[in-house]
Amino acid sequence: MMTDALSPRLVGQRLAESRKERGIKQEDAAEAIGVSRPTYIAIEKGERAAKPAEIIKLAALFGRPVNYFVRTTEPVIDFQPHFRVALEKVRPADAAQLQQAISEFKLFVENYVDLEKRMKAPVGMNYPPAIELNARVNVSELAEDVATRERQRLGLGDQPLADIRRLLESEVGVRIFFLRLPAMYAGLYLFVDGLGGCLLINSVHPPEKQRASIAHEYAHFIVDRYTAGIDYLTTLSRKPANERFAESFAMSFLMPAASVRFRFNEIVNATGNFQVGDLVKLKHFYFVSLEAMALRLESLGLLKPGRWELLKEKGLPVREAEKRLGLIRATRPEPAYPERYKFLAVHAYDRGELTEKELANYLRCDVWEARRIVQESMASVEVDEQGHPQTVEADFEASLLVEPA
Incomplete structure (x- = not known):
């Protein structure tokens, strides 16, 4: 874990920031690794290199993976x-x-x-x-x-x-x-x-x-x-x-003004009215809440001010209304990190830049889930000429501009 390239200054800086974020006193951190407070202060200042066993104990105390403290890049x-x-x-x-x-x-x-x-x-x-x-x-x-x-x-x-x-x-x-x-x-x-x-x-x-x-x-x-x-x-x-x-x-x-006006007028011209069901359909079309859609129509002068307040007082069950109108959209919880973040982590693992445990730390999951994410990210399900699905494994490093040997 400790190498010649590892800077005591960087390790100390990460330790100090992590300790402060957790609200832990220097004397408590020193006690956790069995050193005096002055010695621990020297570690945070980079004047004394932290030992591998000390980093492991402090990582557990501060709730951070060990590899976070031994990176060679400057901390954010x-x-x-x-x-x-x-x-x-x-x-x-x-x-x-x-x-x-x-x-x-x-x-x-x-x-x-x-x-x-x-x-x-x-x-x-x-x-x-x-x-x-x-x-x-x-x-x-x-x-x-x-x-x-x-x-x-x-x-x-x-x-x-x-x-x-x-x-x-x-x-x-x-x-x-x-x-x-x-x-x-x-x-x-x-x-x-x-x-x-x-x-x-x-x-x-x-x-x-x-x-x-x-x-x-x-x-x-x-x-x-x-x-x-x-x-x-x-x-x-x-x-x-x-x-x-x-x-x-x-x-x-x-909800661009021109688009909203066009959709609203299209409904009114076709039906002679604009009903609650139309509002539900419109909010579904723009992927927004019922409140946001109603207030947008009010701000554009398409509905009289106060219409949303009246609806809110009546307690319109939005999800039930969407279900009745056949507008239920299948949604999955948003992942904690961007898609590109996941791709870079998987690519780094594929190149040997990250260990399996480090990959799991980056992806905030256990090793088994990290393996599943790698498999999912590096494979694509295609359909062959007979219409049968087949899994194609992707090689991130393969060039698409050079003729294969």
Whole structure:
């Protein structure tokens, strides 16, 4: 595990950050490995190399895999200071869980960057320009314009976004992760030079809410690029300009005005009416919540203000309504990490860059599940000329430009 190339400074830095994230005192860490506090401080400072047995014990104490502490790459900067101001505004009862989520978020991002460096495959960053707000601008109109331009930049037209997560990951280069957060929090956003835009979405929310949260956090990436933030569901009496921008951007990005007007008028012209069932169909078409769809129609003047509040008071059972209309969409929980992250990890394992146990640590699963993921990732089921399915094994290193020997 310990090699000549392993830097005591890097090991010490990772140990110090992990200890602080866990809220463990230096004297407790020192006691765990049977050394004095001054000796442990010297380890964290890189003045004294940690022994293999000490690293193993500290890894268990800090809840991190051993290989995390012996990487040769520079650690990613600590995320906690970036969120310090935002954390001061959250409920005290939620602070510990959010801090833990931020630590896991940081570890995921660091793993991602480590995989990119191992595979010499940096993420392509196709970022939109940052926007600055001022008191003279109409925030909602600006957000609508920015959302329209962003759709044009990405070649989306005005059709619904079937998979906003993979769109932003592949076409923009944003890193998007899903972890469990307290129910009242939608997500987190952060931009750091060298890492780029990083979003964390609450994995316990319904798919429609998660999609809206991704669009909302992406708006913060545009308008609050260098200010990390935590978004929660509580409605403030007077929202700041950046929050109003993010809400309007998300609405416009997911439900373009021209498209919504066309669909609405198409229904009204055909039936002479617009019923609750039509609203359910429309929200299904745009992959959004019933609330988001109703409020979007209200904001465009297609429904009178207050229609959503009336529906909410009546307690419309949305899932039951979708089932009756035959609109149930099969959904699977979003994976914690991007598809590209998984591909890089499997490729690194295939090349011998990762051991089986290290792969399992990167993929947050046991060894058996890691093997299944490798098999699934490196195989494709095709249909032969007789119509029979057959499994084709993929060789990631094989060239498609060179004639086979």
